[in-house]
Each structure stands twice: as structure tokens, then as C-alpha cells.
Amino acid sequence: MAKSIPSQDRGSCRPDPCRRRVEALLAEADVRIDGSRPWDIQVHDPRFFRRVLAETSLGLGESYMDGWWDCERLDEMICRVLRAGLLNRVRSWRDIVAHLQAKLLNLQDARRAFHVGERHYDIGDDLYRAMLDRCMIYSCAYWKNAETLEAAQEAKLDLIFRKLQLQPGMRVIDIGCGWGGAARYAAERYGVEVYGVTVSRRQAEHARRLCRGLPVTIELKDYREIRGRFDRGFSIGMFEHVGYKNYATYMEVVRRCLPEDGLFVLHTIGGNVYETHGNPWVTRYIFPNSMLPSIQQIGEAIQGRLIMEDWQNFGPDYERTLLAWYDNFERAWPDLAPRYGERFYRMWRFYLLSFAGAFRARHLQLWQIVLSPRGRPRRYDAPR
Numbered sequence: 001m002a003k004s005i006p007s008q009d010r011g012s013c014r015p016d017p018c019r020r021r022v023e024a025l026l027a028e029a030d031v032r033i034d035g036s037r038p039w040d041i042q043v044h045d046p047r048f049f050r051r052v053l054a055e056t057s058l059g060l061g062e063s064y065m066d067g068w069w070d071c072e073r074l075d076e077m078i079c080r081v082l083r084a085g086l087l088n089r090v091r092s093w094r095d096i097v098a099h100l101q102a103k104l105l106n107l108q109d110a111r112r113a114f115h116v117g118e119r120h121y122d123i124g125d126d127l128y129r130a131m132l133d134r135c136m137i138y139s140c141a142y143w144k145n146a147e148t149l150e151a152a153q154e155a156k157l158d159l160i161f162r163k164l165q166l167q168p169g170m171r172v173i174d175i176g177c178g179w180g181g182a183a184r185y186a187a188e189r190y191g192v193e194v195y196g197v198t199v200s201r202r203q204a205e206h207a208r209r210l211c212r213g214l215p216v217t218i219e220l221k222d223y224r225e226i227r228g229r230f231d232r233g234f235s236i237g238m239f240e241h242v243g244y245k246n247y248a249t250y251m252e253v254v255r256r257c258l259p260e261d262g263l264f265v266l267h268t269i270g271g272n273v274y275e276t277h278g279n280p281w282v283t284r285y286i287f288p289n290s291m292l293p294s295i296q297q298i299g300e301a302i303q304g305r306l307i308m309e310d311w312q313n314f315g316p317d318y319e320r321t322l323l324a325w326y327d328n329f330e331r332a333w334p335d336l337a338p339r340y341g342e343r344f345y346r347m348w349r350f351y352l353l354s355f356a357g358a359f360r361a362r363h364l365q366l367w368q369i370v371l372s373p374r375g376r377p378r379r380y381d382a383p384r
């Protein structure tokens with residue numbers, strides 16, 4: 001039963017006008033309130049309408065976590081909303097504050113570098129073991145010739161290392177090494193020595209155990225602290241935490257680490273437009289201080305520092321990856337529930353399915369960019 005609306009929740013926008021406006025906006029995306037289709041929204045608390053208009057994406061996500069509404073096919077609903085461009089139609093004061101903070105502060109400076117490790121990657125290996133593949137690769141898989149998550153993640157790693165033209169005995173830097181699956185794969189399959197860094201304590205501990213006995217070194221370290229020279233380098237799903245004020249610094253680190261004939265693969269989610277801050281709900285609940293780069297921002301960061309040899313986009317593969325993670329998460333939830341609780345379940349469900357919808361809408365992209373310090377002397381033909 002819907003709760004009555006406390007007097008303090010009443011404002012200039014009363015429930016009926018707010019509902020009418022939300023219904024009108026959603027109609028443009030062919031989404032109905034209390035409709036019968038899987039992508040329609042079932043509203044349990046009428047305060048939802050005022051909240052989503054006042055707080056946009058943050059209000060939408062938080063009200064879902066609070067149980068104010070449900071949607072059977074959350075991914076499809078988000079896809080339709082993004083396809084219709086509704087996010088550009090409504091702005092809140094929180095969006096303005098986020099923009100000002102990003103302009104005035106460096107939210108991804110060295111002092112804050114470890115926040116995302118502590119608040120996201122360190123929350124529990126049991127969750128990630130249940131959700132991810134056997135090697136715990138937490139980034140977009142490559143489904144071109146794969147039918148399972150395991151095979152698609154292995155195909156992604158193999159694609160990266162073929163692009164790097166790895167040879168036995170090479171020294172390789174892994175910026176943002178996660179739980180060590182990529183470092184182990186490179187060391188075992190290609191005979192290289194890997195130096196990996198992460199800002200997550202749990203990831204570093206797990207990666208050291210996973211790579212024991214192999215020529216792999218794992219350190220708990222911010223990318224700005226990396227020193228030394230390496231033949232090749234790669235970064236998988238870490239650039240999303242760098243921040244637009246630090247993109248040039250990141251590329252300078254890459255350039256400093258590589259010899260003249262070196263190669264680097266940057267694997268990152270990307271956005272379609274130039275932004276200075278991340279989604280307010282995502283930065284509050286999932287990835288603190290994160291934001292997605294645009295083509296323009298990456299181009300400006302590599303200009304005068306590195307040469308772009310190849311740029312591949314397989315964003316649609318991330319939708320399939322996220323849905324595979326979601327299926328694993330749902331199957332494992334009965335075992336995870338006692339530790340994490342219902343609010344976490346709704347938060348994580350919203351995270352995985354809203355991202356899947358965003359990739360389906362092509363609102364988000366997945367890029368693999370091959371960079372070299374001065375340009376390869378001969379034509380670079382990237383594997384696909």
C-alpha cells in the first residue's frame with residue numbers, strides 16, 4: 001500500500017502535476033506508469049514523481065533502492081529513456097553542484113585515488129567471485145566468437161595481448177591490475193614479466209596469491225607513482241577513475257614508461273559527449289569520483305604525447321557482459337543475501353541493469369585504443 005505523503009514532502013509541485021509531467025516525459029520513450037509491459041514502471045510510493053523531477057538520475061536510483069518503484073525489465077526501460085534523450089530534458093540542482101565541484105576541485109587527485117578501491121573493489125571478494133568469470137575479469141568481454149563469459153573474457157585478453165605484439169621476456173606494465181587475472185594470463189600464455197598496480201587492498205592481496213610462482217609483481221599504488229621502463233603496457237577498465245583534469249598526466253606516465261618502439265593498449269568505457277563529472281548516482285553508490293572520457297578528451301590528452309595507432313569500439317559487447325554478470329549475481333543472491341541485505345540487492349541490480357540499458361542505447365561505448373610513443377615505423381594492423 002502506498003504511504004501517505006508527509007507535509008514536509010509537499011512542495012510547489014504537488015503529486016498530480018508531478019505525475020502528469022513524469023508520465024508525459026516517459027511517454028516519449030514509450031514507457032508507462034503502472035503499465036503491463038515488462039519495461040513499464042510500477043510505482044509503489046507517489047513521492048517518486050516529485051523526487052525524480054527534483055533529483056533526476058540520483059532520485060531515480062535512490063527511489064528504486066528505497067523500494068518506491070519496480071520494473072521487470074529495468075535494462076530496457078533505461079535504454080528507452082536514454083534513446084529518447086530524456087536526461088537532457090530535466091536538470092536538477094544536484095547536477096549543477098556536481099558540475100561546479102568538478103570545475104573547482106580535482107576529484108581524482110592523489111589524495112582521493114584510493115577511495116574507489118575502499119568503497120567498491122574492497123566490499124567483498126565473495127560478491128565478485130560469484131558474479132565474474134573464473135579469473136575475475138571485471139571489464140567488458142569480447143563476444144565476437146564466444147558463447148560463454150569465460151570464453152569471451154579470455155578472447156578479450158588475447159585480443160589485447162595480440163594488439164601489444166607480446167614476445168617472451170618482455171616487461172609489461174598493467175595499470176589497474178584488478179584481481180590479477182590479466183597479469184597471470186599474460187605471464188602464462190606469453191612468457192612476459194608483468195608489473196601491476198591497483199588502488200584496492202583486496203585486489204592486490206588476491207592478485208599476489210593468484211600469480212604466485214609467476215614473474216608478476218603486484219603493488220598497491222596510484223598510477224602517478226609508477227617508475228621504471230617497460231616494453232609494453234595496458235590498462236583495462238581503470239581510465240574511468242582518472243578524471244578529466246588528470247588525463248594528460250596519465251598519458252605522460254604512459255609515455256615515460258615506454259621505449260620508442262613500445263605499445264600501450266587503453267581499454268575504457270567512453271561517453272558520447274564531453275563531460276566534467278560522472279553520473280551522480282553512480283559516483284555516490286558505485287564508483288566514487290568516477291567519470292567517463294569522451295573522444296575529444298582522450299584526443300587532447302594524447303596530443304603531443306603519444307600517437308594513436310588504432311581505435312576499436314565494441315560497446316554492444318558490454319551489454320552482453322553486464323547481463324551475464326547479472327545472471328550470475330541473481331543465481332548467487334540467496335547465498336549473498338545474509339551479508340549484503342535487500343537495499344544492496346536493489347542497488348546492485350540497478351547498477352548492472354541500468355548500465356546494460358545504457359550500452360544497448362549506445363549511450364555508452366567501449367574503446368580499445370592502441371598508442372605508441374612516436375608512431376610505428378611500419379603500418380600497424382590491429383587484430384580483430
